[in-house]
Amino acid sequence: xxxxxxxxxxxxxxxxxxxxxxxxxxxxxxxxxxxxxxxxxxxxxxxxxxxxxxxxxxxxxxxxxxxxxxxxxxxxxxxxxxxxxxxxxxxxxxxxxxxxxxxxxxxxxxxxxxxxxxxxxxxxxxxxxxxxxxxxxxxxxxxxxxxxxxxxxxxxxxxxxxxxxxxxxxxxxxxxxxxxxxxxxxxxxxxxxxxxxxxxxxxxxxxxxxxxxxxxxxxxxxxxxxxxxxxxxxxxxxxxxxxxxxxxxxxxxxxxxxxxxxxxxxxxxxxxxxxxxxxxxxxxxxxxxxxxx
Amino acid sequence: xxxxxxxxxxxxxxxxxxxxxxxxxxxxxxxxxxxxxxxxxxxxxxxxxxxxxxxxxxxxxxxxxxxxxxxxxxxxxxxxxxxxxxxxxxxxxxxxxxxxxxxxxxxxxxxxxxxxxxxxxxxxxxxxxxxxxxxxxxxxxxxxxxxxxxxxxxxxxxxxxxxxxxxxxxxxxxxxxxxxxxxxxxxxxxxxxxxxxxxxxxxxxxxxxxxxxxxxxxxxxxxxxxxxxxxxxxxxxxxxxxxxxxxxxxxxxxxxxxxxxxxxxxxxxxxxxxxxxxxxxx
Numbered sequence: 001x002x003x004x005x006x007x008x009x010x011x012x013x014x015x016x017x018x019x020x021x022x023x024x025x026x027x028x029x030x031x032x033x034x035x036x037x038x039x040x041x042x043x044x045x046x047x048x049x050x051x052x053x054x055x056x057x058x059x060x061x062x063x064x065x066x067x068x069x070x071x072x073x074x075x076x077x078x079x080x081x082x083x084x085x086x087x088x089x090x091x092x093x094x095x096x097x098x099x100x101x102x103x104x105x106x107x108x109x110x111x112x113x114x115x116x117x118x119x120x121x122x123x124x125x126x127x128x129x130x131x132x133x134x135x136x137x138x139x140x141x142x143x144x145x146x147x148x149x150x151x152x153x154x155x156x157x158x159x160x161x162x163x164x165x166x167x168x169x170x171x172x173x174x175x176x177x178x179x180x181x182x183x184x185x186x187x188x189x190x191x192x193x194x195x196x197x198x199x200x201x202x203x204x205x206x207x208x209x210x211x212x213x214x215x216x217x218x219x220x221x222x223x224x225x226x227x228x229x230x231x232x233x234x235x236x237x238x239x240x241x242x243x244x245x246x247x248x249x250x251x252x253x254x255x256x257x258x259x260x261x262x263x264x265x266x267x268x269x270x271x272x273x274x275x276x277x278x279x280x281x282x283x284x285x286x287x288x289x290x291x292x293x
Numbered sequence: 294x295x296x297x298x299x300x301x302x303x304x305x306x307x308x309x310x311x312x313x314x315x316x317x318x319x320x321x322x323x324x325x326x327x328x329x330x331x332x333x334x335x336x337x338x339x340x341x342x343x344x345x346x347x348x349x350x351x352x353x354x355x356x357x358x359x360x361x362x363x364x365x366x367x368x369x370x371x372x373x374x375x376x377x378x379x380x381x382x383x384x385x386x387x388x389x390x391x392x393x394x395x396x397x398x399x400x401x402x403x404x405x406x407x408x409x410x411x412x413x414x415x416x417x418x419x420x421x422x423x424x425x426x427x428x429x430x431x432x433x434x435x436x437x438x439x440x441x442x443x444x445x446x447x448x449x450x451x452x453x454x455x456x457x458x459x460x461x462x463x464x465x466x467x468x469x470x471x472x473x474x475x476x477x478x479x480x481x482x483x484x485x486x487x488x489x490x491x492x493x494x495x496x497x498x499x500x501x502x503x504x505x506x507x508x509x510x511x512x513x514x515x516x517x518x519x520x521x522x523x524x525x526x527x528x529x530x531x532x533x534x535x536x537x538x539x540x541x542x543x544x545x546x547x548x549x550x551x552x553x554x555x556x557x558x559x560x561x562x563x564x565x566x567x568x569x570x571x572x573x574x575x
Contacts, residue, residue, distance in 0.1 A: 021400070021404060021485075022400035022401075022403075022404035022406050023400070023406070025396040025397065025399050025400035025404075026396065026397045026400045026401075026412065028392070028393040028396060028397075029393040029394060029396060029397035029416065029456060029460065030397070030412075030415070032389070032393050032452050032453070032456060033415065033416065033418075033419070033453060033456060035449065036431075036449050036450070036452045036453035037418070037419050037422075037427070037453035039434060040427070040430035040431045040433065040434040041422065041426075041427075041430050043430060043433050043434050044426070044429060044430035044433055047433055095329055095332065096329075098322075098325055098326060098329060099326060099329045099330070099333075102322075102326050116561070116565055117330070117334075118330070118333060120557075120558065120561045121333060121334065121337060123510050123514070123557045123558075123560070123561050124337065124514065124553065124554050124557045124558075125513075125514035125515075125516060125531045125534075125550075125553055125557070126514070126516060126531075127516050127531045127534050127535050127538070127550075128336075128337070128340060128534070128550040128553055128554060129336045129337065130336075130538075131336070131340060131534070131538050131546060131547070131550055132335065132336020132337055132338075132339050132340040132550070133336050134538070135336070135339050135340065135343055135547070136335060136336060136339050142339055169336075172332060172333060172335070172336065175332075175333050176333075204318075233423030233424075233425060233426075235424070235425045235517050236516055236517060236535070240535075240538065240539070250423070250425040253425055253426070253429055254425065254520070257429055257432065257521070258521075263433065266429055267429065267433065270425070270426040270429045270430070273423060273425065273426055274422060274423070274426045277421070277422070277423050277426075278421055278422075281421050282421075
């Protein structure tokens with residue numbers, strides 16, 4: 001009777017299969033990733049170093065990169081991209097901070113609903129949210145329309161189709177990401193420290209300024225980095241909200257790829273963006289790991 | 294001396310009302326939070342309101358109330374086509390992603406092997422690349438193969454970005470499940486396949502479902518990569534909206550956006566019910 005219950009000793013065939021099992025399981029996903037991600041990126045790198053067919057013979061592999069480095073226009077584009085990243089990061093984190101603090105600490109029974117409410121915009125299409133901002137900020141839109149109806153202004157405010165509009169829209173679109181990043185930071189703050197400060201006589205404001213704020217800064221720093229990285233690579237919002245006046249790396253890639261059809265240049269610009277993004281994201285992930293002690 | 298003895302030891306007295314300043318600051322705090330929520334949800338609310346407007350252009354406040362834009366939607370072949378394409382591509386991508394991703398997650402969560410850290414990183418690497426770069430790269434590869442403007446091309450384009458999410462969600466599920474159930478099944482004589490079928494899958498099905506839904510939503514809502522891969526024959530809904538919004542601003546787009554929001558919201562509620570939204574998105 002006992003021999004029916006005990007597991008059999010693995011046969012040689014079973015043992016070999018066991019060793020290969022994880023690789024067999026991962027093979028489809030690895031293949032899919034290779035085909036849909038690895039290969040295209042590799043081809044992108046190759047293309048960035050190739051020469052357009054129309055170019056004069058003898059042009060080197062670095063022509064596209066040289067073009068980017070020489071022309072002042074592209075340095076301007078890089079500058080606008082970085083400026084956009086900084087402005088968006090600051091605004092988003094500023095707006096998300098109170099909300100993150102509130103959501104991380106509230107004991108209301110609506111807490112999970114409120115969190116879901118704050119995060120669910122992430123799962124709607126960015127195009128839809130950007131369209132909403134176009135309605136809000138345009139000359140006939142919500143803000144201008146309401147202010148005009150109340151006779152506060154006569155001519156519409158220039159809050160659409162420019163850098164300002166782009167920053168506002170990106171801040172709203174990325175707010176949930178900043179929220180998620182900072183909420184875990186707030187969760188790590190030991191409540192005992194605040195209680196100790198209060199017991200020692202600190203007012204709520206002082207508790208905030210001297211205990212909560214300094215302890216929340218690492219979370220704020222990582223959130224800022226994250227939003228910077230995400231806004232630097234954004235395409236839809238600058239394209240739709242910039243009114244053709246906001247030139248960032250992403251919009252340049254798109255216009256070179258689809259309008260000018262200079263694919264080598266577009267590839268080179270993509271590489272620049274990829275390197276910036278890759279470096280910053282790895283910094284971000286390292287920061288996150290450092291905080292998760 | 295007697296005053297000290299007769300003084301009450303415990304503080305007694307009628308309960309004091311919260312001081313005005315504290316009530317004011319709490320009110321200000323609540324208003325601030327409400328204002329931020331309003332900022333966060335403003336575009337979605339505005340789109341909802343405008344979709345019921347009667348005028349054929351964007352303006353605020355709305356002039357009237359009608360379902361006209363919604364009715365016009367049904368006749369807009371461009372949008373209907375985009376919706377069908379997005380739906381089909383989304384379902385295919387979700388299925389493929391879930392199958393491949395679950396297998397990979399099983400390997401990562403249940404086995405130890407050389408190069409595990411590197412492979413884990415490889416599975417997450419698509420998240421390190423901005424969509425504009427990925428779109429460009431995919432266009433470069435799919436164009437010469439004549440796969441742009443096809444369903445296949447779109448599925449290939451979206452597979453890479455959905456896999457990491459599925460793997461992450463299912464892995465989390467596998468790691469939170471009590472492995473002793475599987476071990477017990479093994480000890481009682483079940484082979485690997487039976488354990489998978491009768492123990493593991495029932496335990497992780499909610500994580501699996503969440504992963505599948507997230508994969509569908511990501512593909513359904515994705516615009517940037519699709520912009521590089523679509524054409525006249527196969528275009529996704531977000532791209533159709535994008536092209537429309539670039540040059541026209543009539544409320545039909547608002548109506549369509551509301552429909553898209555409702556679809557996304559439906560799935561969000563589904564995920565929240567099965568696996569918990571915050572956990573799934575982290």
